[in-house]
Amino acid sequence: MWSGDKMDFVGSVVSGIASLTQTMEDGRTQMVGLLLPSDFVGRPGRDGAAYDVVATTDLVMCCFRKKPFEEMMNDTPHIAHRLLEMTLDELDAAREWMLVLGRKTAREKIASLLSILARRDVTLNLETGHGEVEFDLPLTREAMADYLGLTLETVSRQISALKRDQVIILEGKRHIAVPDMDRLMEEAGDDSDGGLLN
Amino acid sequence: MWSGDKMDFVGSVVSGIASLTQTMEDGRTQMVGLLLPSDFVGRPGRDGAAYDVVATTDLVMCCFRKKPFEEMMNDTPHIAHRLLEMTLDELDAAREWMLVLGRKTAREKIASLLSILARRDVTLNLETGHGEVEFDLPLTREAMADYLGLTLETVSRQISALKRDQVIILEGKRHIAVPDMDRLMEEAGDDSDGGLLN
DNA sequence: GGTCAACCTTGACCCAGATCAAGTGGGTAG
DNA sequence: CTACCCACTTGATCTGGGTCAAGGTTGACC
Numbered sequence: 001m002w003s004g005d006k007m008d009f010v011g012s013v014v015s016g017i018a019s020l021t022q023t024m025e026d027g028r029t030q031m032v033g034l035l036l037p038s039d040f041v042g043r044p045g046r047d048g049a050a051y052d053v054v055a056t057t058d059l060v061m062c063c064f065r066k067k068p069f070e071e072m073m074n075d076t077p078h079i080a081h082r083l084l085e086m087t088l089d090e091l092d093a094a095r096e097w098m099l100v101l102g103r104k105t106a107r108e109k110i111a112s113l114l115s116i117l118a119r120r121d122v123t124l125n126l127e128t129g130h131g132e133v134e135f136d137l138p139l140t141r142e143a144m145a146d147y148l149g150l151t152l153e154t155v156s157r158q159i160s161a162l163k164r165d166q167v168i169i170l171e172g173k174r175h176i177a178v179p180d181m182d183r184l185m186e187e188a189g190d191d192s193d194g195g196l197l198n
Numbered sequence: 199m200w201s202g203d204k205m206d207f208v209g210s211v212v213s214g215i216a217s218l219t220q221t222m223e224d225g226r227t228q229m230v231g232l233l234l235p236s237d238f239v240g241r242p243g244r245d246g247a248a249y250d251v252v253a254t255t256d257l258v259m260c261c262f263r264k265k266p267f268e269e270m271m272n273d274t275p276h277i278a279h280r281l282l283e284m285t286l287d288e289l290d291a292a293r294e295w296m297l298v299l300g301r302k303t304a305r306e307k308i309a310s311l312l313s314i315l316a317r318r319d320v321t322l323n324l325e326t327g328h329g330e331v332e333f334d335l336p337l338t339r340e341a342m343a344d345y346l347g348l349t350l351e352t353v354s355r356q357i358s359a360l361k362r363d364q365v366i367i368l369e370g371k372r373h374i375a376v377p378d379m380d381r382l383m384e385e386a387g388d389d390s391d392g393g394l395l396n
Numbered sequence: 397g398g399t400c401a402a403c404c405t406t407g408a409c410c411c412a413g414a415t416c417a418a419g420t421g422g423g424t425a426g
Numbered sequence: 427c428t429a430c431c432c433a434c435t436t437g438a439t440c441t442g443g444g445t446c447a448a449g450g451t452t453g454a455c456c
Contacts, residue, residue, distance in 0.1 A: 022297045024387055030300040032293035043286055050290065077275050080282060087285045088241055092248065094292040095230035099220045101299040102228040102347025106443065141404065149300025154443055156405055173404060173451085189222055304413065339434065352413055354435055371421095371434060 001053040009063045010042030016059030017138045020051040021146065031147040033090070036120060040086050044070050057138050101149045104189055109148040110158045111188035114168065118178055134177035162187070199251040207261045208240030214257030215336045218249040219344065229345040231288070234318060238284050242268050255336050299347045302387055307346040308356045309386035312366065316376050332375035360385070 020033035121135035218231035319333035367375040
């Protein structure tokens with residue numbers, strides 16, 4: 001779905017991953033959101049998509065026509081409240097990402113992205129012990145570059161470097177094992193606890 | 199107000215400008231939001247501030263204790279609805295800024311910031327004609343650098359360059375006149391219309 | 397099996413912006 | 427009037443990541 005397309009539904013991701021992307025006239029693109037399962041798509045009270053939305057894996061979504069959804073939202077304050085919560089969470093995520101884009105080095109950017117993906121998969125996937133996690137990358141090198149504000153070459157080089165330094169272990173090009181999550185978080189330059197308030 | 203401080207009120211800016219900033223342990227900082235008059239501060243259902251909040255000019259805010267505000271929000275769906283609107287707008291702004299941070303050059307970043315400030319002041323301030331606007335910078339070079347993910351030296355150099363190229367006219371260090379808004383928008387690399395959907 | 401197209405890696409080189417270092421101007425405290 | 431400070435400018439140099447270019451892998455299709 002392309003920015004500007006009219007979109008007469010809203011929905012939420014059931015499974016798979018999609019990306020929200022902005023593009024400049026000259027072709028430079030920046031991913032502005034990663035849609036993971038449970039994330040909401042579309043804005044009540046707007047006719048068109050504001051961003052390009054692209055599925056990066058097979059994707060299942062649960063959609064509602066916009067009209068009835070808006071009526072439902074007016075009737076049941078609980079829905080509106082929940083939607084506000086989710087929007088505030090997305091805003092926090094966007095702001096965290098602004099720090100990544102504005103101030104982190106290429107290596108830290110990669111580590112930050114891997115942390116996010118790893119933390120997400122800890123809850124859903126194979127956790128193999130104390131600090132160890134493994135998962136499959138749902139993104140191509142190019143998609144990662146778009147998310148991180150880098151080129152795909154730099155992404156490739158930094159992943160190779162993290163592998164060389166034993167921060168991650170690659171099996172094939174897409175499967176990643178993290179022997180020590182604390183180490184990865186450190187490389188990401190994050191406050192070690194990652195503690196969100198509330 | 200510092201990130202992590204407990205904050206038992208919410209509020210909105212009446213006049214003046216404040217900034218939301220994130221800081222890494224090693225001191226790198228990134229501004230993640232600019233609070234202009236009418237913007238909302240604080241998150242219902244969170245105890246502490248998630249970011250550093252700093253007034254960059256004299257500032258007047260209109261504040262509410264959090265408890266009564268949350269009750270009011272539950273009672274009057276209109277408030278919740280309005281808050282959702284504002285949060286979605288902030289999310290859009292944050293995402294627009296992600297494109298600026300991730301993909302624009304230093305010159306484009308400066309032009310983007312000036313566009314935002316100029317557009318804001320067109321409505322509130324001295325408009326002098328068709329495409330001409332002037333206003334005072336409410337930010338130091340350092341604050342601009344924090345917003346744009348640059349150093350203050352680069353900000354200074356690019357402002358000098360825009361002045362040399364007649365895109366802007368400086369009077370003193372803080373007062374800026376834009377003879378041709380379209381030209382500025384072009385320098386910012388924005389789609390010429392700047393057209394938001396909806 | 398061979399071919400083709402994605403996707404990824406690696407190397408060599410370059411440049412925008414960071415870093416380090418003076419220096420300027422204007423406001424204010426003494 | 428002088429001294430000092432703060433915000434800013436400008437120059438010289440360095441470097442992380444971009445750019446350009448050449449392979450390598452894998453899988454699908456013929």
